Amino acid sequence: MTSAPPDRSGIIVAPSLLAADFSRAAEEVAAIEVGGADWLHLDIMDGHFVPNLSFGPQLLRALRPRTTLPFDVHLMIAPVDPYLAAFAEAGAQHIHLHIEAGPHTHRSLQTVKSLGVAAGIAINPATPVEAIAEVLEIADMVLVMTVNPGFGGQKFIETMLPKIARIRAMLTERGRDSPIGVDGGIDSLTARRCIDAGATVMIGGTSIFAAPDYGHAIASLRAGAG
Ligand code: DX5
Numbered sequence: 001m002t003s004a005p006p007d008r009s010g011i012i013v014a015p016s017l018l019a020a021d022f023s024r025a026a027e028e029v030a031a032i033e034v035g036g037a038d039w040l041h042l043d044i045m046d047g048h049f050v051p052n053l054s055f056g057p058q059l060l061r062a063l064r065p066r067t068t069l070p071f072d073v074h075l076m077i078a079p080v081d082p083y084l085a086a087f088a089e090a091g092a093q094h095i096h097l098h099i100e101a102g103p104h105t106h107r108s109l110q111t112v113k114s115l116g117v118a119a120g121i122a123i124n125p126a127t128p129v130e131a132i133a134e135v136l137e138i139a140d141m142v143l144v145m146t147v148n149p150g151f152g153g154q155k156f157i158e159t160m161l162p163k164i165a166r167i168r169a170m171l172t173e174r175g176r177d178s179p180i181g182v183d184g185g186i187d188s189l190t191a192r193r194c195i196d197a198g199a200t201v202m203i204g205g206t207s208i209f210a211a212p213d214y215g216h217a218i219a220s221l222r223a224g225a226g
């Protein structure tokens with residue numbers, strides 16, 4: 001039996017602000033919006049769950065009136081619960097939290113949904129797929145880390161490709177067609193391989209903001225050069 005090729009028409013591209021010029025944050029966001037971005041990915045780091053610090057809800061609030069792009073917020077913080085409402089109020093449309101960030105992830109996902117925000121479950125490279133099995137029914141999407149979180153500009157971890165395929169199969173078994181995002185080291189070549197494995201949301205920092213033409217870089221991730 002041959003399986004149908006993946007449908008590339010619904011691929012979402014979410015540039016990660018982490019790689020932008022922060023001194024010109026609003027202009028950078030406007031440029032990726034004009035360039036065809038679907039969502040803006042915002043990486044929140046606490047210097048504890050990951051060994052780096054980034055920014056908080058203040059920046060979301062400042063950017064919210066400057067763009068119509070949905071805010072795709074990736075919380076690399078522990079604990080998450082005390083901050084969920086603040087990110088929702090600051091304008092998040094999606095909030096991803098990590099399965100590794102605490103013992104009560106199911107409750108945290110419920111809280112995100114109760115705030116009227118789509119809830120994503122993020123999974124680190126070292127964590128086996130079974131860890132998220134019990135929350136796939138409640139999560140609106142899955143974020144597969146294809147680098148160890150904390151920094152932009154890292155190399156894509158190849159062994160995450162079969163992991164993406166396993167998560168896609170787990171979703172299909174449950175009758176779910178949820179988006180799977182991939183985050184870290186995504187360029188046109190790795191995007192294509194992730195799409196083939198079952199991913200549908202391409203998050204790109206360096207490959208977009210270090211490119212001379214954001215529109216071209218966004219289009220290459222979306223096509224996975226397909
Ligand atoms: C890593 C972040 C990513 C990062 C991706 O901790 O979650 O979103 O910004 O950056 P690149 O595309 O440069 O790997």
Ligand code: ZN
Nearest residue numbers: 041043074183
């Ligand atoms: Zn991220």
